[in-house]
Amino acid sequence: xxxxxxxxxxxxxxxxxxxxxxxxxxxxxxxxxxxxxxxxxxxxxxxxxxxxxxxxxxxxxxxxxxxxxxxxxxxxxxxxxxxxxxxxxxxxxxxxxxxxxxxxxxxxxxxxxxxxxxxxxxxxxxxxxxxxxxxxxxxxxxxxxxxxxxxxxxxxxxxxxx
Amino acid sequence: xxxxxxxxxxxxxxxxxxxxxxxxxxxxxxxxxxxxxxxxxxxxxxxxxxxxxxxxxxxxxxxxxxxxxxxxxxxxxxxxxxxxxxxxxx
Numbered sequence: 198x199x200x201x202x203x204x205x206x207x208x209x210x211x212x213x214x215x216x217x218x219x220x221x222x223x224x225x226x227x228x229x230x231x232x233x234x235x236x237x238x239x240x241x242x243x244x245x246x247x248x249x250x251x252x253x254x255x256x257x258x259x260x261x262x263x264x265x266x267x268x269x270x271x272x273x274x275x276x277x278x279x280x281x282x283x284x285x286x287x288x289x290x291x292x293x294x295x296x297x298x299x300x301x302x303x304x305x306x307x308x309x310x311x312x313x314x315x316x317x318x319x320x321x322x323x324x325x326x327x328x329x330x331x332x333x334x335x336x337x338x339x340x341x342x343x344x345x346x347x348x349x350x351x352x353x354x355x356x357x358x359x
Numbered sequence: 360x361x362x363x364x365x366x367x368x369x370x371x372x373x374x375x376x377x378x379x380x381x382x383x384x385x386x387x388x389x390x391x392x393x394x395x396x397x398x399x400x401x402x403x404x405x406x407x408x409x410x411x412x413x414x415x416x417x418x419x420x421x422x423x424x425x426x427x428x429x430x431x432x433x434x435x436x437x438x439x440x441x442x443x444x445x446x447x448x449x
Contacts, residue, residue: 211422212419212420212422212423212426213422213423213425213426215423216423216427217426258430261426261429261430261433262426265422265425265426265429269418269422273408273411273412274408276408277404277405277407277408280400280404280425280429281397281400281401281404284396284397284400284429284433284436285397287433288393288436288440291437291440292440295440295444299444299448306444306445306448306449307445307449309444310441310444310445311441313437313440313441314434314437314438314441317430317433317434317437318434321427321430321431321434324427325427325431328423328424332420
């Protein structure tokens with residue numbers, strides 16, 4: 198009996214990476230709301246702190262997805278290990294990222310902390326809604342757009358008509 | 360010796376007592392807040408690996424939901440971290 202870990206059977210880009218990219222795109226919609234709320238309560242320093250916190254959250258998601266994607270390519274056990282080590286690593290990186298700027302003149306710690314938690318949760322709930330819709334109604338999930346200029350396996354003519 | 364001196368001064372200085380209490384509270388809060396998510400992520404990933412081993416064809420769906428689950432669990436640690444910041448520095 199051999200205990201060689203088989204790569205996970207996933208076609209296309211790693212799912213975790215696709216989810217993280219999706220959340221990063223959605224964060225663009227959150228940015229104006231953050232800027233308005235932070236400017237109203239804490240001024241320019243609050244805006245800068247909120248944007249910094251949003252950057253931390255996005256980097257955190259992308260780093261987590263990247264680690265899981267690498268681990269998933271190697272094997273399930275490695276993916277599990279990367280998930281746990283990644284948790285500690287990312288907590289440490291968030292700690293360092295906040296400690297580096299905590300004494301800076303432009304930092305307001307209250308909006309930074311609130312933004313860290315709120316954007317994390319809002320992006321997750323938003324993405325969860327999208328993922329559960331895609332799982333419940335797979336037909337609604339947008340598929341990859343075919344390139345009309347590339348040859349397809351079942352057609353001999355590759356030139357599109359204008 | 361310097362630590363003993365600091366403790367002796369802290370015993371009579373209310374400001375130092377407040378600082379010590381804030382630092383201790385912040386450290387305990389962050390430490391406790393990191394334990395729960397670590398257990399949760401360990402359990403979650405273990406179950407996900409088991410699910411993938413049983414049904415390799417559903418690895419994509421399992422990984423997607425696992426990633427979301429990890430991120431949700433991690434939110435607890437983030438809340439603990441924010442409490443740490445607010446207790447220690449605000």
